Amino acid sequence: MKIDPVSILKEHDLKHTKQRVRVLEEIALDTVAISQPDLEKKLGKEIDRVTLYRILNTYQEKGILHRIMDMNGTANYAICSSSCSEDHHHDEHVHFNCTKCFKIYCLEVEVPRIKMPKGFLAKTVSSTAYGICEKCNNI
Amino acid sequence: MKIDPVSILKEHDLKHTKQRVRVLEEIALDTVAISQPDLEKKLGKEIDRVTLYRILNTYQEKGILHRIMDMNGTANYAICSSSCSEDHHHDEHVHFNCTKCFKIYCLEVEVPRIKMPKGFLAKTVSSTAYGICEKCNNI
DNA sequence: TAGTATATGCAATTTAATTGCATATACTAT
DNA sequence: ATAGTATATGCAATTAAATTGCATATACTA
Numbered sequence: 001m002k003i004d005p006v007s008i009l010k011e012h013d014l015k016h017t018k019q020r021v022r023v024l025e026e027i028a029l030d031t032v033a034i035s036q037p038d039l040e041k042k043l044g045k046e047i048d049r050v051t052l053y054r055i056l057n058t059y060q061e062k063g064i065l066h067r068i069m070d071m072n073g074t075a076n077y078a079i080c081s082s083s084c085s086e087d088h089h090h091d092e093h094v095h096f097n098c099t100k101c102f103k104i105y106c107l108e109v110e111v112p113r114i115k116m117p118k119g120f121l122a123k124t125v126s127s128t129a130y131g132i133c134e135k136c137n138n139i
Numbered sequence: 140m141k142i143d144p145v146s147i148l149k150e151h152d153l154k155h156t157k158q159r160v161r162v163l164e165e166i167a168l169d170t171v172a173i174s175q176p177d178l179e180k181k182l183g184k185e186i187d188r189v190t191l192y193r194i195l196n197t198y199q200e201k202g203i204l205h206r207i208m209d210m211n212g213t214a215n216y217a218i219c220s221s222s223c224s225e226d227h228h229h230d231e232h233v234h235f236n237c238t239k240c241f242k243i244y245c246l247e248v249e250v251p252r253i254k255m256p257k258g259f260l261a262k263t264v265s266s267t268a269y270g271i272c273e274k275c276n277n278i
Numbered sequence: 279t280a281g282t283a284t285a286t287g288c289a290a291t292t293t294a295a296t297t298g299c300a301t302a303t304a305c306t307a308t
Numbered sequence: 309a310t311a312g313t314a315t316a317t318g319c320a321a322t323t324a325a326a327t328t329g330c331a332t333a334t335a336c337t338a
Contacts, residue, residue, distance in 0.1 A: 015335055017285065036325095048287045053326070055285095073212035096259055107259070112251040114266060119273035120235055120246075127253060127266045134258035154304055156316065187318045192295075194316090 003028035003079060012062045019047045023055050024064075024079075033068055033078035033095075033104040068104055070097055071130065076104045092125070098133035105133060142167035142218060151201045158186045162194050163203075163218075172207055172217035172234075172243040207243055209236055210269065215243045234265070237272035244272060 005024035009016050026042060027034055036056070043052060056077060059065040068076045096105040111127045144163035148155050165181055166173055175195070182191060195216060198204040207215045235244040250266045 015284070017334070019286075049325095050288085050327080051286055067210075069208045069210065069212050071206075071208065073208050073214060075212060094253055096255070096261070099262070105259075107256060109253060109256070111266075112253065114233055114248060114251065114268060116235070116268065116270075117246060117248070117273075119276055120244075120268070120270065121276060122235070122268035122270040123238070124270070125266060125268045127250075127264060129253060129255065129259070129261035129264045131255075131259065131261040131263070134256075137258055137260060154315070156303070158317075188294095189296080189319085190317055 008064060012064060014058065014062065019051055020055055022046060023052065023059070027065065027077055028079055031078075031106065033066070033076040033106065035070070035102070035104075036075045036077070039077070066106075068095055068126075068128075070102060070104060071099070072102075078104070078106055095126070095128040096133060097128050097130050098136055099130055100132055100136040103133060103135075147203060151203060153197065153201065158190055159194055161185060162191065162198070166204065166216055167218055170217075170245065172205075172215040172245065174209070174241070174243075175214045175216070178216070205245075207234055207265075207267075209241065209243060210238070211241075217243070217245055231263070234267040235272060236267050236269050237275055238269055239271055239275040242272060242274075 003024060005021040005028075006016060008024060009020060014020065022043065023039070026039065036052075039056075040049060040052060047055075056065065056067075056075070060067045060077075065077045065079060068078065070076055092111045094107045094109040094111060096107050097103075098105075107129075111125050114122070114125055116122050142163060144160040144167075145155060147163060148159060153159065161182065162178070165178065175191075178195075179188060179191060186194075195204065195206075195214070199206045199216075204216045204218060207217065209215055231250045233246045233248040233250060235246050236242075237244075246268075250264050253261070253264055255261050
C-alpha cells in the first residue's frame with residue numbers, strides 16, 4: 001500500500017507535525033494491523049505516550065485508521081481504505097486474528113450481508129476469524 | 140433461558156461456592172450480555188473484585204461464559220449455549236453492539252461461512268453488528 | 279513575520295488488572 | 309459425621325493503562 005502521510009493529513013485538515021507523520025509511516029509499514037503496545041514500544045523514544053494516544057484517537061475519529069479490538073481488548077490499528085470518512089467507516093472486510101502470534105490481518109474478503117431482526121439498525125458489521133495464520137502454520 | 144448454576148458447576152468440575160453461583164445468576168438475568176464494569180457495580184458489595192476477575196476467567200475458559208469485547212475493549216459476558224465446552228466454543232451467532240446504550244445482544248442469527256485465504260486456518264468466526272438497538276430506536 | 283490556535287510533553291491523577299499470601303470454604307475419604 | 313486436603317476467597321500491595329491539566333513549542337493565517 002502506498003501511503004503519503006502529508007497528503008492524508010491535508011485531506012483531513014490536520015496539522016502537519018512530525019509525530020503525526022511518524023505514526024502514519026509506522027502503521028503503513030505493514031499490512032498487518034499493529035497493536036497499541038507495539039506502537040508504544042517502537043515509538044516510545046520519539047513520541048510521548050499521551051501524544052500517541054491522542055494521535056491514534058484523532059486518526060480513528062477522522063477515519064484515517066481502523067481500530068480493531070483483539071480478543072484481549074487491546075486496540076490494534078490499520079490504515080483505512082481511501083473510502084473511509086469521518087462520518088462512515090468502510091471497514092467491511094474480514095479480519096483474521098491469529099491466536100498464536102496475535103497478529104491481526106485485514107483479509108481481502110468482504111463481510112457477508114447479515115439480515116438483522118426487526119428493530120435493529122446495523123450501521124456496520126465486523127467479522128473476525130480466530131485461528132492460526134499463514135506464518136504460524138508454516139512453523 | 141433457564142439456568143441452574145449448581146448443575147452447571149457440577150458439569151464442569153467446579154466447586155460450588157456462593158460467589159460462583161451468584162455470578163451465574165446475575166449474568167443469566169438478562170439475554171443481553173453484561174459488561175464487567177456493570178457486574179462489578181452490581182456485585183461489588185458481595186464479591187471481591189479480584190474474585191470476580193477469577194470467576195469470570197475460569198467460566199470463560201471452561202466454556203460456561205462467552206467473553207465479547209466491545210468497541211471500547213471492555214469485556215462483556217453472556218451465558219454460552221449448552222454446546223460449548225472447554226475445547227471449543229460454539230458462539231457462532233451474530234452479536235449486536237448498540238452504539239447508543241452500549242448493550243450487546245446475542246442475536247438468533249448464525250454467523251455466515253467465510254472462505255479463508257490459503258494458509259489461514261480459522262477455528263471460529265465472530266460477527267458483530269454495530270448500530271442502534273431495538274430499544275434505543277423506540278425512544 | 280507576528281499573532282493565534284492547536285499539538286506536544288511532562289507531571290500528576292485516576293482507573294484497571296495482577297500477584298502473593300493468609301484465611302476460609304468445599305469436597306474426599308475415613 | 310469429621311478430619312484432612314485442596315482450592316477459592318478476600319485483602320494488601322503492586323504493576324500497568326488511561327486520562328487530565330497545564331506550560332511550552334509548533335504549525336498555519338493574515
